[in-house]
Amino acid sequence: MIRVGLTGGIGAGKSTVARTFTDRGAYLIDADVIAREVVAKGSDGLAALVEAFGDDILTGDGDLDRPALAAKAFVDEEQRTRLNAIVHPLVGARTWEMLQAAPADAVVVQDVPLLVEGSMAPFFHLVVIVHADEELRVHRLTELRGMDADDARARIRSQASVDQRREVADVWLDNSGTAEALADAAARLWDERLVPYEANVRSGTRAAAGPATLVAADPTWARQGRRLVHRLQAICGDKAVQVEHIGSTAVPGLDAKDVIDLQVTVADVDTIAALGVPLAEGGFPRVEGIDGDRPKPAVGSGDAPAADGPQSWVKALHAAADPGRPANVHVRVDGSPNARFAAAFRDRLIADPGLQAEYLSVKRSAATTADGVASTYVEAKEPWFDEVYPRVMTGDAPD
Incomplete structure (x- = not known):
């Protein structure tokens, strides 16, 4: 129900x-x-x-x-x-x-x-x-x-x-x-x-995914993100370390697909699995076949997370069952490279207009290449993410 x-x-x-x-x-x-x-x-x-x-x-x-x-x-x-x-x-x-x-x-x-x-x-x-x-x-x-x-x-x-x-x-x-x-x-x-x-x-079915089409930035995306963050906090309870709005719709003024991306971080891999049923019943069924993010090259040492293999990039992807509000929920282990990168990339885009413009160019090219196919759109951006990962995680200025 x-x-x-x-x-x-x-x-x-x-x-x-x-x-x-x-x-x-x-x-x-x-x-x-x-x-x-x-x-x-x-x-x-x-x-x-x-x-x-x-x-x-x-x-x-x-x-x-x-x-x-x-x-x-x-x-x-x-x-x-x-x-x-x-x-x-x-x-x-x-x-x-x-x-x-x-x-x-x-x-x-x-x-x-x-x-x-x-x-x-x-x-x-x-x-x-x-x-x-x-x-x-x-x-x-x-x-x-x-x-x-x-x-x-x-x-x-x-x-x-x-x-x-x-x-x-x-x-x-x-x-x-x-x-x-x-x-x-x-x-x-x-x-x-x-x-x-x-x-x-x-x-347990996600709503039909729309085409990979960029639309003009919507000033209400921030409010929609807050609303979904609060809903996910209620669903996940104390199993969630943090729930936050990530991705392009979290960046004011950035054109994007009309999809709200959210990240739930949890203590360990077992908790990722434990949230499967509550999220599905709460309106976010799991997308099968996605068990992690593509690993990125290792960077530096100290605070910069080392990308030491697929086990560090585990996640579960859930998607909204609501046909009126497309949303993705990425459930990752707190402190993992992929969780840290998702939040750091959002923050860097907000703070760095140059990187934001660079990313918009990449997105437009990927959307053209994908011809509306969402999976192709995501794949077309991955080489650029490989290149930008160390820049974001080490704080280097863009070229």
Whole structure:
């Protein structure tokens, strides 16, 4: 299965997207529904709230009086913490129960209003943000829900900012038009990305690789890289020594293939193998037949790593199952020549415009030679990497 996090600010219209996904077969887990369920009349959660805040938070019928609870629970941070300590574990436990009950081939959509605020984004295969401008949202809240305009603005501004949402959004659905237009966009997303993504994860298949075509540098590559780094950190946990964005898309202003390359370094070769299943389940299946990088000539001594044979250049290559975001994950041993070179080469390109221009020329030539074939493109660059390796690792200036 895959887990899709769905969120958006109040009045943005995520309920339309949730309904569209559900109509097309999504397994929906609605955090708001769960939050009400765990404190329903007769529940252990409601009993815990009464014990903590008094029985005057109940209505005459024994249900939770939410305004009465809010008047007590939101007076200061201590009371808010007390409330959260009761409700959050119950919501988490119920969410886990529902996840465990989901079919093996499910696209699980978790509708979480505070997904961004709660720093939950890395724990999903994909995050979908529904957005509308503030004034449009105020209009909807006042006209459709009868809210006071000042209250609506205050609620909107208390939530995550647009920039915070963009930072975690794999998909940005604009809801400045009609509900029908939003539903159509959500349906296309479901058919063209979510369903194939789930099928790829379930079968352990990478998304189809695109051609080896250079495109103009995209200023959002850095943000996309950060998003994937955080996701990989969540997947790998303490098995990863470091996760970082490498390759051409990590170099501002450098034209490149539209593929985000990432490096995960681990303590040893056994850990490379141990990450195979977690990475595949997290959306990055292994690419078979690639067990290492091409060794480079040995350089110097001291801090410069010696290239002493293929065993020093071991790696596993994983690739994104998501058809909407090509990405490669290179899993290497921490401190190995290939791990050090990947990071040092990126840093040198950022710092050295001359080397950056040289590499761009090599890339353009390789792309022409490859005629769109990715493996040929990579192979065409290898002689230049052999030549540039000692220059990068010893700090020599380019010729």
